[in-house]
Amino acid sequence: MSDATIQAEAKNRSLWGDVWVQFKSHKGAMVGTFVFVFILLAVAIGPYLWNLDPTFANIRERNQGMSWAHPFGTDQLGRDTLAQLLQGGRVSIAVGVTAMLISLIVGTAIGVLAGFFKRIDGLLMRTTDLFLALPLLPLLLVIIMLFRDTLRKAFGPETGIFILIVFIIGITSWMQTARIVRGDVLALKEREFVLAARSIGTPSLRLILRHILPNVLSPIMVSATLGIANAIITESALSFLGLGFPSDFPTWGRLLYDGAQYIDNYPSRVVWPGLAITLTVISVNFIGDGLRDALDPRIRGR
Amino acid sequence: MLDGTKPLVRVDDLKMHFPIFKGVLRRRVGEVKAVDGVSFEIYEGETLGLVGESGCGKSTVGRALLRLYDITDGHIEIDGSDISTLSGEALRDMRPRMQMIFQDPQASLNPRMTVGSIIAEPLDEHTNLTRKEKREKVAKLMDAVGLARRFADRYPHEFSGGQRQRIGIARALALNPKFIVCDEPIAALDVSIQAQVVNLLEDLQQEFGLTYLFISHDLSMVRHLATRVAVMYLGKIAELAPRDALYADPKHPYTQALLSAVPHPDPAGDRQHERIILKGDVPSPANPPKGCNFCTRCPKVMEICRSETPEWREVDAGRFVACHLYN
Numbered sequence: 001m002s003d004a005t006i007q008a009e010a011k012n013r014s015l016w017g018d019v020w021v022q023f024k025s026h027k028g029a030m031v032g033t034f035v036f037v038f039i040l041l042a043v044a045i046g047p048y049l050w051n052l053d054p055t056f057a058n059i060r061e062r063n064q065g066m067s068w069a070h071p072f073g074t075d076q077l078g079r080d081t082l083a084q085l086l087q088g089g090r091v092s093i094a095v096g097v098t099a100m101l102i103s104l105i106v107g108t109a110i111g112v113l114a115g116f117f118k119r120i121d122g123l124l125m126r127t128t129d130l131f132l133a134l135p136l137l138p139l140l141l142v143i144i145m146l147f148r149d150t151l152r153k154a155f156g157p158e159t160g161i162f163i164l165i166v167f168i169i170g171i172t173s174w175m176q177t178a179r180i181v182r183g184d185v186l187a188l189k190e191r192e193f194v195l196a197a198r199s200i201g202t203p204s205l206r207l208i209l210r211h212i213l214p215n216v217l218s219p220i221m222v223s224a225t226l227g228i229a230n231a232i233i234t235e236s237a238l239s240f241l242g243l244g245f246p247s248d249f250p251t252w253g254r255l256l257y258d259g260a261q262y263i264d265n266y267p268s269r270v271v272w273p274g275l276a277i278t279l280t281v282i283s284v285n286f287i288g289d290g291l292r293d294a295l296d297p298r299i300r301g302r
Numbered sequence: 303m304l305d306g307t308k309p310l311v312r313v314d315d316l317k318m319h320f321p322i323f324k325g326v327l328r329r330r331v332g333e334v335k336a337v338d339g340v341s342f343e344i345y346e347g348e349t350l351g352l353v354g355e356s357g358c359g360k361s362t363v364g365r366a367l368l369r370l371y372d373i374t375d376g377h378i379e380i381d382g383s384d385i386s387t388l389s390g391e392a393l394r395d396m397r398p399r400m401q402m403i404f405q406d407p408q409a410s411l412n413p414r415m416t417v418g419s420i421i422a423e424p425l426d427e428h429t430n431l432t433r434k435e436k437r438e439k440v441a442k443l444m445d446a447v448g449l450a451r452r453f454a455d456r457y458p459h460e461f462s463g464g465q466r467q468r469i470g471i472a473r474a475l476a477l478n479p480k481f482i483v484c485d486e487p488i489a490a491l492d493v494s495i496q497a498q499v500v501n502l503l504e505d506l507q508q509e510f511g512l513t514y515l516f517i518s519h520d521l522s523m524v525r526h527l528a529t530r531v532a533v534m535y536l537g538k539i540a541e542l543a544p545r546d547a548l549y550a551d552p553k554h555p556y557t558q559a560l561l562s563a564v565p566h567p568d569p570a571g572d573r574q575h576e577r578i579i580l581k582g583d584v585p586s587p588a589n590p591p592k593g594c595n596f597c598t599r600c601p602k603v604m605e606i607c608r609s610e611t612p613e614w615r616e617v618d619a620g621r622f623v624a625c626h627l628y629n
Contacts, residue, residue: 192410196473199368200424201397210423214414297414297457 022294029290032283039280043089054083055248072272076262081255081272088250089276092232095166095251096280099231102170104177104224111181112208112216116189125182132175143168144243161245165238169231177223184216218292225288229281252277309343310481310513311367316340316376318359318366322588334588336362338537339376341614342622344481349507349514351528351545353521353560357584359537360517361405364483367515368400369393381480398428398477405486407466411458417444417469418454424476443472446509447502464495468502475506483515488523496520500527521564525549530620533557536595537587539614543621553623555602594626602627 023029047054057077066073072081114124144164151160188194189212197207236253238244245251252273259269293299318337321330337359344350354360366373369385378386385396401424404410411420421440425431431439441451447468458466467487474482484503488496500523506512518524524531525545532542533556541554552558559578580599585591591598597607604626612624 192404192406193412195365195370196402196404196410196470197412197423198370199397199400199402200427200473200477201394202423202427203394206427210415211412215412295414298459 018300019294022300023290026290026293028286029294032286032290035279035283036287039089039276039283040093043086043093046086047083047090050083050086052080052083054079054087054250056080066268073266073268075258075269081269084250084255085252085272085276088252088255088273091162091245091249092235092252092277093280095162095169095235096228096231098166099169099173099235100224100227102166103174103227103231104220106170107174107177107223108181108213108216108220110174111178112185112212114178115182115185116204116208116212121182124178128175128178131172134172136172139172140168140238140243157246158249165235165244168238169234173227173230173234177220177227180219180223181216184219185212188212188215214295217295221288221292221295225281225285228284229277232277232280307345307347310346310381311344311515312377312379313343313363313367314341314377314379316363316366316378317374318362318371319374332588334586335537335590336587337366338587338590340534340537340539341376342532342539342542344513344515346480346513347507347511348529349516349527351524351531352515352517352534353519353524353531354534355519355560355584357587358534359587360519360534361485363534364402364485364515364517368402368483369396370402398424399479400481400483401474401477401479402483402485403467403470403474403487406490407463407470408458408490410470411466413458416455416457417449417461420458420469421454421472421476424473428477439476440472443475446475446506447472462495463491464498467491467495467499471499471502471506475510478510479512481513481515483517485517486519487516488520489518496523503527521561533560536584536590538595538624539622540596540625541621541623543618543623547618547621553617553621553628554596554625555600555627556596559601594624 057079058074059077072085074080075084110124110128114121114128147164148161151164154160155163194207194211197211202210232253235244235251236256239251239254239257245254247254255273256270256277259266259273262269316337317335317339319333319335322332322334323329324331340359340363342350352360352363362371365371367378367380369378369388372389373386376386377384380396381399383396385393388396415423418437418440421443422436425436425439429436437454440454444451444454449465449468449472453461453465458469461469471487487503488499491499503514503516504527507514514527516524516527528545530542530544531548533540533548533554535556541548541552541557543553548557549561552561555578559580562576562578578601580601582599585595585598591608593609594600594607594612597603600607606626610626612626614622614624615628617623617628
């Protein structure tokens, strides 16, 4: 071993420093991070810079193409597409991330519990099957009919519907995560390092946190990044059905569906929101990929 | 031989049966009798070698001894306290006295933890040391097992098999246990590394006054390391004797067959001793034969062996055999 390596070793390596170094070396992840940060900044401060009202209908300027006044054109009511995209991105990303977090937490918790504790495995997995077998659309209809008005009254029309949608998407999409995590936990549980932790006397909770969860990180990360995409798309489907946000409230999914009717004459109506969703999803996917590699010490060393 | 010392571990009629579930309703249709009535004592400071072929229940004995399983029946006494029915916090408090070294050093270390945190895990669980004290203790343990201190921030995959096993040994030593179960600690290592690890185990035994249960199928290693040897066959101990007596004059037909299979270092000398080749396979532990477990393959089988289980008795000073030949 050369002197240089020994000296490098003498400095304490910090875990997060190593993670960052590895993350930086993943080109896709870095590009993804830049794109995602750009999108986040755009939707966060964009509406203040581009201060056209996204809901203001200027009927004389409808269905315009790209111009300096309307860089992304206007829709059939003359509303500015850029302003709508920026405003709609806030909701779409918020819905995507929150719903993903809910489904991730529920899915991981159920998967780990089912895999780790044999006694409740049957019950939890049959519940998972039950949720998988539920017909989604009728369920959504019932939930929304039952709770929309109460939530609206309690939190106001927009927050109320936001909570409802996030909750619905969250509780109808955790099942895949739960199944994948359970499978991995079952395999991990039989590994000798878990037995070693038991022989030390590590109680179950710390055993899960210290030995099981870090090792099932990869599948969780993958379902998380895919979950964001799914949540954004589901939200648009709900809006399209008239079950989501009010019709004058722009979201990326709503813009996409509204534009779909005009795809023959004005394809740009579909391209812009589609591009926004795609870019978000791909960039998040790459970030997830890079994070997964960076958090795995076996890959990090290479 | 070790009359003066008191037994540290006392195992009495230990049974470990694993249930078999079958069918749509997962009904219990039987059980695998992995360990079926095993009794022995381990004296303070000695090494008891536990040998036997694959699947005879050696590892299960080791794990049941540390209460990694809920035992079916019997008693385990370690350092004067009965741990056979303890659970929860009471069992956790006993853990520091007994530790284990595992067979596969790759599988027994969490790939996502640094060496330092792996060795520190027992300290995290059972002591209230400060961060700095823990780091110091980990460094001392790494010195004791011959690992450079600067490796503490590395991950297990960056080490060779022998080094990984040293990490496992350091972890087992962290709480100053009295009793260590070595579950085939050298089976997954190169021959050259095996010697290093075995010598390390011997040195540590001297230094810390450890008591080992050394599980292995390597008869020559056991001969080198153990003070007494127990031979297991199909969930039961066939013979238990001081090392030299056992290797010089094996009593049980199974021990004789096992020892005759050890290759002789001198091929000329090898021709003189007759090799006993056992016929047939080991019966399933789910359905052991009636009478003596070894009766289906024993070259000296008698009528009584097929009907009655041989008693576990002392035939000579310190020599225990379960065989009808010595009635």
